[in-house]
């Protein structure tokens with residue numbers, strides 16, 4: 001089989017992994033080595049689905065002895081199989097990198113023979129890239145659930161980021177759909193990565209030239225909508241992983257029934273829940289950058305995010321007593337809780353108001369988007385002309401541009417929460433994706 | 442009026458301090474439409490004066506101020522950006538910005554609603570955004586002999602912003618980035634890099650590997666998209682169409698005379714001779 005055949009098969013089987021970012025590490029070029037890394041990450045292209053292509057995202061092999069029901073590579077599925085040799089893969093990375101097609105490599109693998117054997121293959125390819133080809137660009141590797149500590153350790157010293165995918169948000173779902181991956185096989189290596197990272201940071205503080213371990217941090221991914229787990233469960237798990245394992249990112253991936261599995265638990269013939277995925281990302285940003293806690297947004301009694309309103313608006317509607325906020329006096333924390341005011345806008349407001357009182361015209365000059373914010377702020381004690389501070393007024397305006405099946409838009413508050421099932425025909429607007437990528441909510 | 446060079450502009454700024462009241466505007470002679478009711482003075486570029494202005498900016502406003510002035514100078518008034526959105530005259534914008542900055546110092550960075558600062562930030566942002574996107578989307582091709590060659594058509598003269606990034610990153614390969622629109626190129630020869638005019642530039646043909654590599658990249662690009670999530674608007678927002686022309690993965694595959702598929706290649710310098 002020639003290399004392009006392999007590339008086709010192994011890119012195709014890697015495409016459902018969402019993490020393609022190259023962020024978290026800044027490393028200048030080194031004379032005689034190929035590559036550098038830029039902290040914010042660089043996208044080199046955008047695929048037809050609008051997702052960023054930053055790294056060459058492929059599997060080492062899609063041969064797999066496990067039988068995860070949600071995955072097209074599972075042993076019981078009849079698909080074309082292929083495997084790269086370390087040299088083939090290293091060569092591809094170098095040729096693409098030299099042409100500025102990519103920022104580096106994102107490598108994962110099916111479980112060929114067993115977890116350790118598959119990890120060793122990945123290590124071999126990456127070691128070749130680093131040592132023989134002197135590659136200094138970004139590498140993200142996915143560790144294989146159930147692999148040994150030593151291999152985590154070895155791989156971690158070669159790559160910038162490591163991830164282990166949780167895939168399913170509850171133990172029950174894991175047991176049902178991923179019989180070969182007990183919970184421990186995922187969380188143990190995650191914990192190992194975390195403690196290795198901490199140890200490496202301590203070492204680096206003493207010996208500046210120590211080889212860093214996973215300097216770009218670790219991340220994980222959850223599949224959304226394959227199992228009946230609620231948004232509340234998902235976000236609670238994400239939150240605890242951020243805290244317990246110091247994850248850099250949790251990615252959410254709308255389930256696409258590509259594996260042809262007819263397992264009773266899996267939804268059949270439904271479009272991927274893109275809006276739900278989008279709302280989860282928004283919530284994730286609120287946790288990481290806006291000082292929110294999960295309990296403020298979701299609860300046992302209200303376990304689903306609102307399809308009609310972004311989670312910040314939804315929170316604000318239930319806390320109208322804390323609004324409107326005076327732009328000229330509010331602190332950063334308070335500004336960040338205003339719907340539509342992102343971190344960038346908040347910082348611009350804080351900077352600009354040092355030179356005098358801000359009016360609504362000034363906010364426009366600062367390019368603060370007022371579309372949602374205008375219902376929740378005052379400038380110098382005044383609401384924006386034409387805006388009434390009343391719940392029905394705000395609610396109707398905020399939801400006015402949501403395209404919905406005729407008749408199902410609730411006309412009067414109080415808000416009836418739609419279930420995700422009702423909302424399958426709701427799609428996030430194209431610019432919402434941009435918002436999520438930049439995290440300005 | 443100055444001669445259109447960076448030094449000329451800074452010299453004009455320097456000389457403005459000798460006039461009271463200060464001149465209302467500074468412009469490149471070429472772009473200046475003289476009006477009968479105004480007085481004009483021509484300024485000859487003077488390296489000593491311009492160096493003093495640079496030192497002054499750095500001292501009063503800090504290195505960030507000089508970075509802005511330098512970046513604004515890469516702004517191209519004939520760009521589509523400028524004709525459609527902001528219609529700025531960079532000489533004039535820079536002149537007022539420097540005069541303000543020399544007066545208020547570092548405080549200028551928080552005067553985000555001042556018209557002079559906004560005008561400056563605007564053109565710097567346009568230049569910066571384009572440089573950022575070009576960093577992402579430009580593509581190199583390997584030529585025979587191992588030189589990597591890239592063609593770009595940016596609206597602004599951003600090449601000086603691109604070169605350091607690629608020299609740092611791709612220091613093991615000689616390369617050329619050719620700005621077709623402004624007719625100059627950045628050349629890295631494994632030791633230094635420099636800018637050169639491209640009136641006469643003859644290049645070798647593409648290497649044998651090039652075609653294979655392009656097809657593999659196109660194959661990867663087409664494979665990695667999830668068809669259930671197709672979203673052309675989102676793609677276009679992130680990757681504006683004007684960049685597609687020079688991006689390998691956005692070219693169609695074409696049939697050659699002998700019936701083989703290969704990647705279309707557009708290149709301005711010479712017709713491609715590729716198997």
Ligand code: SF4
Pocket residue numbers: 064065066067068071072073074075109110111
């Ligand atoms: S381990 Fe599971 S998720 Fe990973 S490739 Fe194998 S079947 Fe797919």
